[in-house]
Amino acid sequence: MEEILKQILGELEKTNKRLDSVDERLDSMENQFNVRLDSVENQFNVRLGSMGNQFNERLGSMGDQFNERLDSVENQFNERLDSMENGLTKRLDTIERQTADLTEFKTDIKQGLGDLKDNMKFLMLREVETQKDIFILKQAKDK
Template sequence: MEEILKQILGKLDNVDKRLDSMDQRLDSMDQRFDSMNTKIDKLEIKLTDRIDGLEKRVDSRFNKLESKVDAVYEKTAELLEFKTEAIQRLDIVESHNK
């Protein structure tokens, strides 16, 4: 009977050692998981900052482009007005020459 108890205690010790080993592995995995989450959070912050920076650059370029397009429209309007005046003057000159 004593021998059986020793075997059972030996098996229980073995199970305890294995459980301790598993606990250590779980702790290690928890630390790795926490480390990965920290890295992900840092990357998320970096990406958010980069996206914000890119959005600002795009907005700036869009505003510049928009002002250039506005300038083209203004110049086109001026040229059309000049063309109209030139045609009117040519018509006047032509009518005086007849």
């Protein structure tokens, strides 16, 4: 029986050694897993940081492009507005000149018509006087 107990004890010691070996291998695998997990986590953080930087750069670039396009549209709008304003100013200046010319023309016509009216009155008066003189001469001749 002692021999059986020694055999069982030997088997138990072998089993213990095997379990210790398995335990060491599990510890080693756990350590390897933790190292790999840390490595993957670090790589993930690095890549995530890189992607974040790229995203921020692209977002900044898009913002710059948007601002450039907005500035361009604003400049075009201002140029067209200035052009329209200049065109309207020129048209208003032209209208003012034409109005002044027409006002001067109207004044000249009124003055001319006044002078013509005076001349017509004078001529009518002269004609009446001439007719009177003819009448007097005819009567003097007939007497």
